[in-house]
Every structure is written in C-alpha cells, then in structure tokens.
Amino acid sequence: MSNTVCVLxxxxxxxxxxxxxxxxxxxxxxxxxxxxxxxxxxxxxKTRYDKVLEDGSLSVIDGCNTRCASKLAGSLEIAIKEKVxxxxxxxxxxIKLGVDIRDDEETDALVQVLLExxxxxxxxxADSQFIETETVEYESFSHGKFIFKVPKNNYFFNExxxxxxxxxxxARVGVTDYVQQNLSDILYVDPPEIGQxxxxxxxxxxxxxxxxxxxxxxxxxxxxxxxxxxxxxAPELVNESPYEKGWLVELRLSNFEEDKELLLDFEAYFxxxxxxxxxxxx
Amino acid sequence: MSESTFMGxxxxxxxxxxxxxxxxxxxCMDCVEFCPHQVFxxxxxxxxxxxxxxxxxxxxxxxxxxxxxxxxxxxFPDKPETxxxxxxxxxxxxxxxxxx
Numbered sequence: 050m051s052n053t054v055c056v057l058x059x060x061x062x063x064x065x066x067x068x069x070x071x072x073x074x075x076x077x078x079x080x081x082x083x084x085x086x087x088x089x090x091x092x093x094x095k096t097r098y099d100k101v102l103e104d105g106s107l108s109v110i111d112g113c114n115t116r117c118a119s120k121l122a123g124s125l126e127i128a129i130k131e132k133v134x135x136x137x138x139x140x141x142x143x144i145k146l147g148v149d150i151r152d153d154e155e156t157d158a159l160v161q162v163l164l165e166x167x168x169x170x171x172x173x174x175a176d177s178q179f180i181e182t183e184t185v186e187y188e189s190f191s192h193g194k195f196i197f198k199v200p201k202n203n204y205f206f207n208e209x210x211x212x213x214x215x216x217x218x219x220a221r222v223g224v225t226d227y228v229q230q231n232l233s234d235i236l237y238v239d240p241p242e243i244g245q246x247x248x249x250x251x252x253x254x255x256x257x258x259x260x261x262x263x264x265x266x267x268x269x270x271x272x273x274x275x276x277x278x279x280x281x282x283a284p285e286l287v288n289e290s291p292y293e294k295g296w297l298v299e300l301r302l303s304n305f306e307e308d309k310e311l312l313l314d315f316e317a318y319f320x321x322x323x324x325x326x327x328x329x330x331x
Numbered sequence: 332m333s334e335s336t337f338m339g340x341x342x343x344x345x346x347x348x349x350x351x352x353x354x355x356x357x358x359c360m361d362c363v364e365f366c367p368h369q370v371f372x373x374x375x376x377x378x379x380x381x382x383x384x385x386x387x388x389x390x391x392x393x394x395x396x397x398x399x400x401x402x403x404x405x406x407f408p409d410k411p412e413t414x415x416x417x418x419x420x421x422x423x424x425x426x427x428x429x430x431x
Contacts, residue, residue, distance in 0.1 A: 252394070255395075264398075
C-alpha cells in the first residue's frame, strides 16, 4: 500500500471559506505523495479516482458546516482519515471570515494554521493506559432482524447511548451497539484533543456515517489522555466491536463517584434500551 | 410519572431544546433534515417557516443539529446548568420518597 494522501476540498469557489479550502488543498499538493481530488469530477465520475483512493487515505477540507466535501465522501462511501473545517478553525482563532474572498495577512495566517493542523495530528497520539479485562461477557436481545448486545460487567452507560468502562482512574468511552447499528457503516471518527478537560455530558468528538453525525456525550468527567488511533485507518472497528476494539477515547477520571450517580449499570441500561427499541422503529 | 423521562426525571421538567436565531436563519432546513426526532416543523405559509414544534423530543445534551447549521443560528441551554438542575430534581425526589 502506498501512502498517498488524497485531498478533497470544499468547492465553494465564490466564498471566503471555500477559497481558503482551495488554497490549503493546493499548498498540500506541493508535497510529494499528495493527490488533489476535484469534488466536481469525483461526483461526476468516481472511477477516475478509484485507484488513488484505493491505495491511499482521504483527507477532507470542509469550508463551512454545510460540509459538502464530507457529505460527498459519505454519499460515495469513502472512509475519511482526517478532516478539518475552515470555519470552525477560523472561529477558534477568532477570525471572522465573512463571505467575500480575501487575500490578506489574516487569511494567510489561517491557511498556515490549517496546514499545521493537517500534518501534526498523527504525532500527538499518547499511549493507551487502560488495562483490558480478559473477556467481556454480553447479553443480547432481538428486535425484528436486529440483535442488540450489551456488556454485563464493568460497563456503565448514559442515556445518550455512550458507555464507559473503568480501570483504576482511567476510563474508556465508546458508543453502544445500538448506536453503531443505527448509524450503519461508520466512515469517520473525529476525536477530541489530548489534554482536553471534559465535564460529564460534554462532547467528546463525534462519529460519522453516510447517514448522519453522532455526537459523543461523555458519561464521565476527566482529562482526555488517549484516543483510539486505529480508528483513523479503520473506523469500521466501531461497527465490528463497539464495546472493545472500537473504543473511542480514554480519560483520566476526576470524579467518578459523583458521575456514577447519573449513569446506568448493565441491568438498567438493558431495560432502558429494550424500551427504547420497542418505541422507535430502528 | 410521565411517559418520557431522562435520568429518572420527567422530560418536560428538563429545559433542553434548540433555540433558533431567526436573524441568522436562512430557511435552508438542514437542521430539519438532520434531526430524526421530529423536533422541528416547517410551515411553508408562515414566517418564520421553521418552528421548534416538539422541544421535549430533543435528546437531552444532544447539540448535533446545531453543527449542521452553517450560519450558527442554533444554540442550546448551558450543559453544566442543566446537569445541575437534573441532579437537584433527583435529589429532591429521593428525599421526598424517603420521607413518605
């Protein structure tokens, strides 16, 4: 497998954020092993890019929250390894973009920040500190043609269908089987930043399928110490093994005893999920 | 107890739903398309067209529709405040139950 990085930018040619996506994409393609993907041509004739996409990984640059580039990749069922959103990054940098195309110091600086974001994300990974239990036991129930699994020991759940498993003062967080079946094929995992401090029920990144985006609502409070970097190359692990290999984030717990009051244990979540599945047609 | 609860608290006692800033909204309806819980309603003949019809259908702590809004017209209540309120209601109910 070659290491080609395919860059799919937003195509908002007439707007500031779109223009910045284009500038970042062109800058990236100056490096070796980077292939630019034209969104219009990809949409019209995907086979034109089949070979590079098969051999390489996809990086997406969305201009704004309409996320046309991400949605295009989703509709063609191409897994995304990495992505940035120009408007979100601009907001974090306190830069007001506006609609009109600009070529000035502020936008140059933003292009630079975006380029850095796209190249350093792999180096930040910290090692997992979680000690896995040898076997996880499950109980399941079926509804129509679906079977839902829930782990029996050492897992707690919130009513937003996220789980947490504890090892000492380290917690692992992920989504339940119900979420992965609802979303179907997961194409992208957007992890939180290492070192980020999280309150219970804060957002811990998101996962995305061709159907929708699912926000991870943290069952616990703490500091993000690791993210599952295997998911960048293999987001399908969340579908295949939502409670084990498809874990999303590790946190160092800050107040689990208090967090626990608002969590469900196996029995309670199993009953909660049965009711929920019976009420909604999955 | 009402039919729908969140963490043991009746859903209608928890104030959690999207707030729309109509000075920013451009009627694109991406949020309506996104939300699978029928929180929104579209009335073609009214102004504004978009309405938060079923606020209690909104999944407490979910802010995902806000992310689909390119114009940032959707906001939500404060999360820590909401958590605090849920805890307070649970505590009060527990105390009331033990007094009986």
